[in-house]
Amino acid sequence: xxxxxxxxxxxxxxxxxxxxxxxxxxxxxxxxxxxxxxxxxxxxxxxxxxxxxxxxxxxxxxxxxxxxxxxxxxxxxxxxxxxxxxxxxxxxxxxxxxxxxxxxxxxxxxxxxxxxxxxxxxxxxxxxxxxxxxxxxxxxxxxxxxxxxxxxxxxxxxxxxxxxxxxxxxxxxxxxxxxxxxxxxxxxxxxxxxxxxxxxxxxxxxxxxxxxxxxxxxxxxxxxxxxxxxx
Numbered sequence: 001x002x003x004x005x006x007x008x009x010x011x012x013x014x015x016x017x018x019x020x021x022x023x024x025x026x027x028x029x030x031x032x033x034x035x036x037x038x039x040x041x042x043x044x045x046x047x048x049x050x051x052x053x054x055x056x057x058x059x060x061x062x063x064x065x066x067x068x069x070x071x072x073x074x075x076x077x078x079x080x081x082x083x084x085x086x087x088x089x090x091x092x093x094x095x096x097x098x099x100x101x102x103x104x105x106x107x108x109x110x111x112x113x114x115x116x117x118x119x120x121x122x123x124x125x126x127x128x129x130x131x132x133x134x135x136x137x138x139x140x141x142x143x144x145x146x147x148x149x150x151x152x153x154x155x156x157x158x159x160x161x162x163x164x165x166x167x168x169x170x171x172x173x174x175x176x177x178x179x180x181x182x183x184x185x186x187x188x189x190x191x192x193x194x195x196x197x198x199x200x201x202x203x204x205x206x207x208x209x210x211x212x213x214x215x216x217x218x219x220x221x222x223x224x225x226x227x228x229x230x231x
Contacts, residue, residue, distance in 0.1 A: 004195055007186040011196075014182035015203055021096065021178060022165045025103035029164070032108025037115035051112060058109035064170050066106060071098040071174040095176035099168070107164050114160060118153035119145065151222040158215035162208050169204075179203060 039051035058066075075093045082091055122145060130140040172180040183200040187193035 003186070003190045003192055004199060007182070007190075007196070010182045010186065011179060011199060011203065014177060014179035015207075017096070017177060018165075018168050018179040019207065021099055021103070021168050021171060021176070022161075024100045025107065025164060025168070026161060028100065028104025029107035029111050029160075032104065033111025033115050036108060036112030037119060040112065040116050041119060055109040055112050058106055063103075063106055063167055064173070067099070067102045067170050067174060070102045070105075071095065074098065095171065095174045098174060099171035099176055103164060103167055103171070106167070107160055110160050110163075111157070114153050114156040115149065117156070118149040121152050122148050147222075151219075154215065154219050154222060158212070158219075161211060161215070165207055165211065166204060 036051045036054060039047040042048060071093060075091070078091050078093065082089075126144055126148075127140050130144050135143070168178060169180045171178055172184065175181070179200055183196045187196040190196070
C-alpha cells in the first residue's frame, strides 16, 4: 500500500491525460458522427456509399490494429512525403495526437449509426409541418430535429462514451504517458503488477461510474415534458 501512495501522484497525472484524451476523441467522434449520419441520410449516392464504407471498414478492424497503423504507418508516410518535398529531418508524430485522431475516427463510425438511428426515429411529419409553417431547413434542423435527436441518441451515446473511455488504454502501446502507461511503469518498478493494475481498473471504474450518473441526469433533463408510452 505504501508503494501505491508513492506512485499515486503519477497515476493521477496519467489519469488527467486519459480524461483529456477521451474528451478530445469524443469531440472528433461527434463531428464525424454527425457528418456520417448526414451522409447516410443524404440523397447523394456517393455520400451514402462513402459513409457506409467508412462505418463498415472501421467496425471490422480491431482498434489496436488501427492505432498501430496510424502511429507507425502514419509516421512512415509523413516522413516519406517530407523527404520528397526536400525536408531532411525526421518528423515524430505526437502519441497524444495520434491517439485522439485514431480513437475519434473509430468512434465516429459508431456515433454515425447512433445519430442516424436517432434522426430516423423522429416522425417525418414534424419536419414537413415545420416547412409548411415557413421554417427554413436550418431552423427546422436546429429547433425540431437536433433537440429530439439528442434525447433519442443519449442512451446509445452514453454507451459509446463508456466504451471510448476504456479504449483509451490501448494508447499506452504507442508510448503516451497515460494512466495505463504510468501503472505499467509503477508495476515494473515495484514488482507489484496486481496492485497497480487493480488501481488503474478502479480509476477507470470511477470515471465510468461518474459518467453514468451524469448521463442519467441528462436523460431525465432532456425527457422533461415527454409523455412515456405505456403498454
